[in-house]
Amino acid sequence: LSWHDAAQQAQWFFFAYFVVLNLAYVALNALATLELRKYLDERVLDLLPRAHSPYEPPVSLIVPAYNEETVICSSVLSMLQLEYPELEVIVVNDGSTDGTLDALSREFDLVPFPEAYWRRVQSKPVRGVYRSKRFPNLRVVDKENGRSKADATNAGINAAHFPLFCVVDADSLLDRSSLRRVVEPFLHDPSVIAAGGTVRIANGCEVRNGFVEAVRLPTRMLPLLQVMEYLRAFLFSRLCFAALNAVPIVSGAFGLFSTRAVVEAGGLRSDTLGEDMELVVRLHRLHRLAGRPYRIAFLPDPICWTEAPESLGVLHGQRTRWHRGLCESLAIHRALVCHPRGGAPGWLMLPFMIVFEWLSPLIEAAGYVFIVVGFLCGVVTAAGFWTFTLLAVSAGMLLSMSALLLEERSLHLYRGRGELATLCAVALFENLGYRQLTALWRLQGLWQWATGAQARWGTMTRTSTWQKDGQP
Amino acid sequence: LAFGAISDPFLAGAAWFSVAMLASVAALLATIAVLRIRLLKRIARWREATARWSPLLAECTERVPAVLPPLARREAEMFLVLWCKAQESLRGEAQQRLRQMARTLGAGPIARRMLALRRRRFRLLALVTLGHLREASVVEHLMDLIPDAPTVVSMTAAQALVRIDPALGVPRVLAATARRRDWALGEVAALLRECEPEHIGPLLSAAIRAEMRAHADDKPAFGLARLLRLHLCAHADAVRAAVLEALDGARDLEPLIAALDALFHPQDADRARRLLAHGEWEVRAAAARALGRLGGPDDFERLRAALGDRSWWVRYRAAQALCSLPQLDAQALSALPGRLTDAFAADMLRHALAERSAA
Numbered sequence: 001l002s003w004h005d006a007a008q009q010a011q012w013f014f015f016a017y018f019v020v021l022n023l024a025y026v027a028l029n030a031l032a033t034l035e036l037r038k039y040l041d042e043r044v045l046d047l048l049p050r051a052h053s054p055y056e057p058p059v060s061l062i063v064p065a066y067n068e069e070t071v072i073c074s075s076v077l078s079m080l081q082l083e084y085p086e087l088e089v090i091v092v093n094d095g096s097t098d099g100t101l102d103a104l105s106r107e108f109d110l111v112p113f114p115e116a117y118w119r120r121v122q123s124k125p126v127r128g129v130y131r132s133k134r135f136p137n138l139r140v141v142d143k144e145n146g147r148s149k150a151d152a153t154n155a156g157i158n159a160a161h162f163p164l165f166c167v168v169d170a171d172s173l174l175d176r177s178s179l180r181r182v183v184e185p186f187l188h189d190p191s192v193i194a195a196g197g198t199v200r201i202a203n204g205c206e207v208r209n210g211f212v213e214a215v216r217l218p219t220r221m222l223p224l225l226q227v228m229e230y231l232r233a234f235l236f237s238r239l240c241f242a243a244l245n246a247v248p249i250v251s252g253a254f255g256l257f258s259t260r261a262v263v264e265a266g267g268l269r270s271d272t273l274g275e276d277m278e279l280v281v282r283l284h285r286l287h288r289l290a291g292r293p294y295r296i297a298f299l300p301d302p303i304c305w306t307e308a309p310e311s312l313g314v315l316h317g318q319r320t321r322w323h324r325g326l327c328e329s330l331a332i333h334r335a336l337v338c339h340p341r342g343g344a345p346g347w348l349m350l351p352f353m354i355v356f357e358w359l360s361p362l363i364e365a366a367g368y369v370f371i372v373v374g375f376l377c378g379v380v381t382a383a384g385f386w387t388f389t390l391l392a393v394s395a396g397m398l399l400s401m402s403a404l405l406l407e408e409r410s411l412h413l414y415r416g417r418g419e420l421a422t423l424c425a426v427a428l429f430e431n432l433g434y435r436q437l438t439a440l441w442r443l444q445g446l447w448q449w450a451t452g453a454q455a456r457w458g459t460m461t462r463t464s465t466w467q468k469d470g471q472p
Numbered sequence: 473l474a475f476g477a478i479s480d481p482f483l484a485g486a487a488w489f490s491v492a493m494l495a496s497v498a499a500l501l502a503t504i505a506v507l508r509i510r511l512l513k514r515i516a517r518w519r520e521a522t523a524r525w526s527p528l529l530a531e532c533t534e535r536v537p538a539v540l541p542p543l544a545r546r547e548a549e550m551f552l553v554l555w556c557k558a559q560e561s562l563r564g565e566a567q568q569r570l571r572q573m574a575r576t577l578g579a580g581p582i583a584r585r586m587l588a589l590r591r592r593r594f595r596l597l598a599l600v601t602l603g604h605l606r607e608a609s610v611v612e613h614l615m616d617l618i619p620d621a622p623t624v625v626s627m628t629a630a631q632a633l634v635r636i637d638p639a640l641g642v643p644r645v646l647a648a649t650a651r652r653r654d655w656a657l658g659e660v661a662a663l664l665r666e667c668e669p670e671h672i673g674p675l676l677s678a679a680i681r682a683e684m685r686a687h688a689d690d691k692p693a694f695g696l697a698r699l700l701r702l703h704l705c706a707h708a709d710a711v712r713a714a715v716l717e718a719l720d721g722a723r724d725l726e727p728l729i730a731a732l733d734a735l736f737h738p739q740d741a742d743r744a745r746r747l748l749a750h751g752e753w754e755v756r757a758a759a760a761r762a763l764g765r766l767g768g769p770d771d772f773e774r775l776r777a778a779l780g781d782r783s784w785w786v787r788y789r790a791a792q793a794l795c796s797l798p799q800l801d802a803q804a805l806s807a808l809p810g811r812l813t814d815a816f817a818a819d820m821l822r823h824a825l826a827e828r829s830a831a
Contacts, residue, residue: 015486022493041592042624047553048560048600053658054704113830116816116823118784136830161788187656188623190694383480387487394493401500408507420508424501 007379014367015388021356022395025236029402032239036300036410056183058086059256060165062156064149066094068170073107075170078210080135084179088137090159091170094152095124095145104140108132113139115159121267123154149252150268150275157259157267166256167276173202173212173305174254182256185297193261193283194296196250197303198234200413201227205305212305215413217422222315223308225434228426232403235300235410242298246284246349250296252276254304261294272332274325281329284345285336302413316441323361323445330358331449361442367392368436396431403427521550529558532573533566543577549594552579552586552601559604571605580605587613596628603632611636618644623654630655631663638667646679649702650695657701664705673710676702680714684721697726703734712737719743725754732758741766748774753783760786764793769800776808779817787817791824 061079065072072091079089093101104110115129124146132138143155153167164186166179175181178197185195204218218224241247250257255276262268265286268275280296287294309315330353336346337354371388374380380388404427407413414423447453524541531537543551555574559567574580579601586598587610602610614636617629630648634641642664649660664672680699687693700718703711711734719731720743732744732755744762747755760778763771775797778790795805806825809818 019489038592042596044553044593044596045600045624045628048556053661055656055658055661055701114819114822114826116784116788116819131826131830133830184656187658188654190653383483383487387483387490390490391486391493394490394497397497398493398500401497401504405500405504405507408504408511412508412511415511420504424504428497 004379007374010370011374011380011384011388014363014370015391017363018367018392018395021360022399024352024356025399026402028236028240029399029406031243032236033406033409035239035243036235036406039300040410054085055187056085056180057164057186058088058162059084059179059183060156060160060162060259061087061089061179062153062160062165062167063089063091063170064094064152064156064167065091065096065100065170066145066149066152067096067098067100069096069098069100069103071171072100073103074210075168075172076104076108076138078174079168080138081176081209081211082174082179083176084183086162087179088139088161089135090156091138091140092152092156092159093140093142094149094155095143101140101142105130108138108140109134110140115139115141118158120158120263121154122270123151123158123267126155126158129159146270148270148275150270150272153275154267154270157262160259163259164256165259165262166254167252168304169253169306171307172253173205173207173210175303176211178254178303179256181299181301181303182254185295185299186256186258189295189297191293192295192297193258193287194247194250194255194280195299196238196247196255196297197299197301198238199230199251199253199304199306200234200302201230201308202305203308203310216416217414217419218308220310222310222312224422224426225430226308226315228400228403228423228430229438231407232399235403235406238298239300241344241349242296244344244348245295246344247280247296247298248345248349248353249274249277250280250298251304253306269332272325272328273321274329277325278329278332281333281336281345281350284349285333288336288341288343288345289339291341300410302411319438319441320445320448323442324449326353327358327446327449330354358446361439361446364436364439365443368439393431396435397428400427400430517546518550521547522554525551525554529554529570529573532569533558533562534569536569536572536576540573540576543579543582548582549586549597551577552583552597555579556597556600556604567604574601574605580607583607584610592622592625595625599625599628599632603628603635606636608636611640615640615644618648619651623652626652627655627659630660634663634666638671642667642672642675643679646675646699646702647682650679650683650699653694653698657698661702661705664702669705669707670710673706676706677711677714680711680718684718693722693724693727696722697724697730700727700730700734708736712740716740716743725752728755729758732762735762735766738766738768741768741771745771745774748778753781753786756781756783757785757789760789760793764789764796767793767797769797771797772800776812776817779812779820780814784820787820788824791820792827794821795824795828 063076063079076089076091091104093104110130110132113129113131117126117129124144126141126143128142130140130142139159141155141159143152146152157165164183166182168174182195182197185192201218201223202212203220203223204216205212206214206216217227238247252275261283262279265279265282268279272278283294283296309318330350336342337350339346371380371385375382375385404423414420528540555570559570562570583598583601583605586594587602589595611633614629614633618626618633621629630641630645634645645660645663649655676699680696683693683696683699687696696718700715703715715731715734718727722728722731732747735744741763744759744766747759748763750756750759756778760775763775772794775790775794779787781787781790809821812818812821
């Protein structure tokens with residue numbers, strides 16, 4: 001094989017990968033469209049009044065908090081106002097070094113509570129449990145820092161008294177009906193063990209009393225670009241995989257789980273950065289291999305709003321961590337890949353994630369480097385260079401635009417003047433630099449995973465403008 | 473490709489593929505724009521329809537005018553949504569007058585036509601409308617939908633049937649509830665609550681007994697458990713005998729626990745006492761819960777012993793039950809944890825006492 005032949009074959013490989021990757025996503029989009037139509041048709045009944053019943057299972061809302069002094073009180077207050085008949089809120093103070101516990105104590109009038117703490121899953125020692133004198137259904141678990149959200153969540157699971165638990169990030173904004181909606185799959189199918197919903201970007205939205213009152217696009221470029229990414233991530237793949245009972249992840253920002261199923265699975269793993277994905281893939285693996293019926297549901301409704309990073313540094317750290325978490329989850333559960341009892345998760349979801357998510361930054365980045373370097377060295381002709389560039393950019397634009405079409409056909413949340421035009425522009429221009437940049441960050445995550453670099457939680461710099469407006 | 477010019481057929485193919493994708497992007501952009509225009513028009517139509525029909529609906533709850541404006545075809549869906557909303561937030565005479573209004577406007581034939589459409593949203597709206605209109609002509613169709621139609625369609629059909637003919641609908645709904653695990657019990661309870669509770673009791677008892685007969689063999693009896701959980705929709709006395717029969721005859725955990733949860737009469741506490749020694753912790757926990765509701769001071773020692781159970785849940789329920797037993801000296805109960813030699817039992821009782829004081 002000559003040098004030239006090798007170069008030619010490499011270029012064909014990159015070309016084929018880009019085409020197959022994008023066709024796979026377009027296929028996901030088509031399936032998601034069908035699913036969404038069926039789902040939205042049933043929502044006509046949501047227009048009618050609806051009463052709560054004693055048949056809705058009680059839910060433990062677990063809020064892991066590490067140095068969340070500025071947002072924790074308003075978040076907990078909004079969670080206590082969720083429309084749901086029976087709910088306990090358990091805030092887990094994960095050894096915060098700021099005034100998180102003091103803030104909670106002041107706001108909610110906490111007193112020590114003699115909890116008969118049951119260590120069903122592993123977590124760092126608990127220093128004390130408190131309950132609110134103002135809200136009998138609010139407890140605070142104060143524990144030693146476990147250096148991971150998973151450890152704090154496990155402590156919350158140990159203190160949970162109800163059959164379902166919901167993990168909510170301290171900075172997540174919910175809809176008043178979020179919990180009611182995410183519980184629905186459990187009511188209609190006793191085999192459901194987990195359910196998640198669509199997470200959207202809160203930056204720019206109008207927020208009152210801890211709830212999103214009006215959906216708006218962010219005004220800054222970086223969150224704006226992430227709006228489009230979230231559209232692609234949630235509406236496309238998760239909706240489609242949900243139809244096959246192969247949801248790869250229930251977002252850590254807001255997800256509902258069967259307490260029993262998670263305890264039997266051993267709780268969340270503290271040694272991975274993608275504890276939310278790892279848990280879901282583990283639940284798939286355990287249930288598939290044991291032949292136990294189960295379902296993991298996904299709702300296309302936006303039920304949770306989260307603050308997106310507004311600086312490149314924070315976004316970089318977040319994406320590197322996310323990709324590393326993905327690598328860890330896929331590596332841990334590789335036994336399920338193409339396992340005879342793997343079903344859709346083993347034969348479809350995991351191979352898809354490996355080929356088009358895990359390896360994609362490597363192949364994408366290698367493709368870009370190969371083309372650019374090849375072009376500069378004269379190995380790739382100008383025609384080849386421009387064709388490849390056009391192909392990569394147009395495929396990205398097609399994907400982003402399909403996601404936007406799906407959004408416009410279904411939820412059409414962004415209705416402000418000029419917002420749709422802005423989104424269209426973002427869908428086109430995010431492919432000219434931003435996607436390539438995130439591919440590089442993901443490649444870095446892949447590298448860190450491969451070399452076993454020390455895992456570190458990054459710090460999320462919050463702007464949370466709604467917290468500064470004097471809203472509780 | 474690497475060394476070719478644009479005349480290279482593979483390279484040319486790749487270039488044309490890219491151009492096709494860009495053309496698709498342009499087509500999607502245009503589609504999105506059209507969708508947005510249609511959305512804005514639809515919102516405007518909703519506003520118009522709401523402005524036009526809301527005052528009339530409000531007026532009709534008091535008195536139906538002799539002359540009503542015609543219901544335009546393009547407004548039909550929006551009117552039916554507004555009308556159904558009004559129906560579901562009202563009771564009594566006002567509902568009857570709204571029915572009269574809808575019949576005058578020809579809502580019945582419109583809904584029947586909608587029921588024949590393929591789109592699920594039209595079919596669902598039609599089912600709700602026909603139920604509120606008490607359209608007896610669709611009863612057969614509704615009965616066909618209940619056993620096999622998709623969850624939301626069958627449930628909405630069941631609701632319509634119960635509204636149209638409760639005597640015919642309730643037994644069918646109860647039978648379907650036992651079979652269809654996809655029916656949320658809360659939704660079944662909501663539709664049963666539209667009927668008189670004294671009518672539900674005998675029908676629910678009959679359904680429980682029928683389910684017991686149907687599962688006299690070794691099949692799992694999840695249907696029986698589902699029916700037992702509906703006891704809240706009926707007068708407790710009316711289903712007591714059936715619940716006790718189910719409790720005495722139950723072999724599976726689910727119906728046993730559901731029957732324990734349905735016990736309400738102090739005379740039935742003996743059954744709960746017996747089951748406090750059951751081999752499965754779920755049953756022991758349910759028995760402790762039942763004793764918390766039905767038990768008396770005589771159960772103190774029994775529940776105190778259950779505080780030493782190996783299951784956390786049984787200990788928890790026993791502690792809660794102890795805290796809710798009648799005629800117990802509150803001070804003595806508060807001092808009890810200090811006298812217990814089992815540290816787990818003492819911790820649990822402290823926990824339950826603190827919970828009770830917070831409630």
